[in-house]
Amino acid sequence: MTIPSPALKALQAVLGAEYLLTAEADRHCYAYDAANGLFVPEAVALPGHENEIARVLQLANEYRFPVIPRGTGTGTTGGALAVQGGLVVVTSRLNRILEIDPDNFLAVVEPGVITGQIKAAAAKVGLWYPPDPSSANFCTIGGNVAENAGGSAAVQYGVTRDYVLGLRVVLPTGEIIDTGVRTAKGVVGYDLTRLLVGSEGTLGIITRIILRLIPLPAARQTLLAGFTDLRRATETVARLLKARLAPSALEFLDRASLTCVRQWLPYELPDAIQALLLIEVDGHPHDVQERAAAVQTHCQEQGATLVLVAPTPEETEKLWQARKVLSPAAFRLKPHKLSEDVVVPISRIPDLVRAVEGISQQAGLPILCFGHAGDGNIHVNIMYDRREAQEQAAAHRAVKELFTVVRRLDGTLSGEHGVGISKAPYIGMELSEAVIALSLRLKKAFDPNNIMNPGKIFTTAGGRP
Numbered sequence: 001m002t003i004p005s006p007a008l009k010a011l012q013a014v015l016g017a018e019y020l021l022t023a024e025a026d027r028h029c030y031a032y033d034a035a036n037g038l039f040v041p042e043a044v045a046l047p048g049h050e051n052e053i054a055r056v057l058q059l060a061n062e063y064r065f066p067v068i069p070r071g072t073g074t075g076t077t078g079g080a081l082a083v084q085g086g087l088v089v090v091t092s093r094l095n096r097i098l099e100i101d102p103d104n105f106l107a108v109v110e111p112g113v114i115t116g117q118i119k120a121a122a123a124k125v126g127l128w129y130p131p132d133p134s135s136a137n138f139c140t141i142g143g144n145v146a147e148n149a150g151g152s153a154a155v156q157y158g159v160t161r162d163y164v165l166g167l168r169v170v171l172p173t174g175e176i177i178d179t180g181v182r183t184a185k186g187v188v189g190y191d192l193t194r195l196l197v198g199s200e201g202t203l204g205i206i207t208r209i210i211l212r213l214i215p216l217p218a219a220r221q222t223l224l225a226g227f228t229d230l231r232r233a234t235e236t237v238a239r240l241l242k243a244r245l246a247p248s249a250l251e252f253l254d255r256a257s258l259t260c261v262r263q264w265l266p267y268e269l270p271d272a273i274q275a276l277l278l279i280e281v282d283g284h285p286h287d288v289q290e291r292a293a294a295v296q297t298h299c300q301e302q303g304a305t306l307v308l309v310a311p312t313p314e315e316t317e318k319l320w321q322a323r324k325v326l327s328p329a330a331f332r333l334k335p336h337k338l339s340e341d342v343v344v345p346i347s348r349i350p351d352l353v354r355a356v357e358g359i360s361q362q363a364g365l366p367i368l369c370f371g372h373a374g375d376g377n378i379h380v381n382i383m384y385d386r387r388e389a390q391e392q393a394a395a396h397r398a399v400k401e402l403f404t405v406v407r408r409l410d411g412t413l414s415g416e417h418g419v420g421i422s423k424a425p426y427i428g429m430e431l432s433e434a435v436i437a438l439s440l441r442l443k444k445a446f447d448p449n450n451i452m453n454p455g456k457i458f459t460t461a462g463g464r465p
């Protein structure tokens, strides 16, 4: 146990007995996320105010126990897991949209708000919060900021970081700071906001977020293009981007992925289809029509055997549902997966997809490739059965092989899911020793006693696999 009983007593006094969970059954509910691990925390805090969080962190320093921030636990790299025991701090009670300011195109929210609710509230006044992780209806904005979440709109509109103007953060030492601005621009001092976005809960607990909003596009059109040749499909991605058609989404699904979601698609697909592109354009209605027609032509010229334009908002929604259900639907193939979200330069996507086919054959395991092809971010899901030792070993070898290929193609190990615990052993494949050492010095400046989400991103081995 890392939390001694006097500390538990003090925590209870700060939070109230109702909001400090210590019963085993309660703690088990916070023992997992969307990665593969199971780590039961020693206690779970449900604070209702940032001052309570500040006090909790002061106690953590005094008694030296780990504190792990948590949204809704949809993270895929184990970031919210209590890998070294300690206290999980859940943001579910910090769930208010404090402000939507249509005159200044911004929103101020607490970290426990579900991302989809921010989108809905902004849409009511004709505004839009573009980042759109497939989990938007069940993940929190705090988790999105901590992971710098992306999603399908990133190809045109960027990722969470591009919409965070400012933050309120409780530092690991218990101080509360405000970073950033409420204005469109601002360059006073170091850009701590950008450092904190994507820091995976290792530098502080975010308690308030100022978000930039943009006008909601007047029209959208979604198209689906089916290819019998995988390579032609992946080459079409670069062609559509080079044609300056500015798609607001450009998603890719390979054949194995299609097998998992076929039943959710609103259309029958011929068996010969090897890959699908899901393409969206948005903007002014006339412009959208023109660009959708051009997308159709490009896809046909690339050899698409099927190009469909979703005729109604309902069918558009069904198409996107089929895409969004893909991650959980992958379990139809095998009970476990290693879920990677590598990024390569767009022109190298065909090389990556071909290499993954080879890795799959060598490992003897099904590997799905799908995701945000428009920005080169391909989700590679290695499916296996953990109960079979051989499959488990083959799956882990496949990850290492995948990362080797990705680095050879000038890519990065993660585009949006972060490092957490699952990629921590591999960061030395991407970051130099000097960068890791500087990062650890930064971490120490924020968190001198290493109480804040320890064991994440940087392992003691220095990130060397």
Ligand SMILES: Cc1cc2nc3c(=O)[nH]c(=O)nc-3n(C[C@H](O)[C@H](O)[C@H](O)COP(=O)(O)OP(=O)(O)OC[C@H]3O[C@@H](n4cnc5c(N)ncnc54)[C@H](O)[C@@H]3O)c2cc1C
Pocket: 033, 034, 068, 069, 070, 071, 072, 073, 074, 075, 076, 078, 079, 080, 091, 111, 132, 133, 134, 135, 138, 139, 140, 141, 142, 143, 144, 145, 146, 147, 148, 149, 150, 151, 152, 200, 201, 202, 204, 205, 206, 207, 327, 328, 416, 417, 453
């Ligand atoms: C089906 C499915 C689809 C997904 N699709 C996408 C996608 O398209 N794009 C994408 O980017 N991700 C996607 N994800 C991953 C996941 O939803 C995101 O990483 C999301 O940002 C996590 O939010 P959360 O509230 O669940 O955070 P959690 O999982 O609870 O936590 C994630 C990390 O954030 C930290 N954290 C949480 N709240 C705070 C806070 N207030 N202050 C400081 N640190 C905090 C935690 O310590 C942890 O390190 C998907 C996940 C699933 C299960």
